[in-house]
Amino acid sequence: MTSSQNKYWLLILAAAAFEVTWVSGLKHADNPIFWSVTIAAIIISFALLLYSAKKLPTSTAYAVFVGLGTAGTVIVEMTVFREPFSWTKVLLIAILLIGILGLKLVTSESESKRDLQQQGGEKQ
Numbered sequence: 796m797t798s799s800q801n802k803y804w805l806l807i808l809a810a811a812a813f814e815v816t817w818v819s820g821l822k823h824a825d826n827p828i829f830w831s832v833t834i835a836a837i838i839i840s841f842a843l844l845l846y847s848a849k850k851l852p853t854s855t856a857y858a859v860f861v862g863l864g865t866a867g868t869v870i871v872e873m874t875v876f877r878e879p880f881s882w883t884k885v886l887l888i889a890i891l892l893i894g895i896l897g898l899k900l901v902t903s904e905s906e907s908k909r910d911l912q913q914q915g916g917e918k919q
Contacts (some may be wrong), residue, residue, distance in 0.1 A: 833834035
């Protein structure tokens with residue numbers, strides 16, 4: 796994975812953070828200022844996702860975006876908005892994050908192999 800790809804993965808992470816903001820805003824916004832923040836977070840979140848997905852494998856980028864957004868939303872709801880804490884939720888979030896990490900690692904490995912094969916073919 797190149798350092799430029801790392802930049803796009805960081806943008807996916809930022810997009811997921813904005814997703815947590817707008818998803819929480821959909822439930823908790825109750826005045827024009829909070830609704831404005833929610834709408835801005837929606838726009839920024841999807842703009843970052845769309846920009847990054849042009850440089851990364853779209854299916855993996857989207858899975859990472861949604862998975863991190865889901866996990867972040869559940870954690871924020873439990874810690875900030877006092878939703879009932881559940882070890883079951885924590886376990887399921889951990890499983891989700893392990894799956895996302897695995898998907899990203901597998902995608903990175905297959906991309907690296909493909910890139911090496913393409914470079915090998917160009918040199919011959």
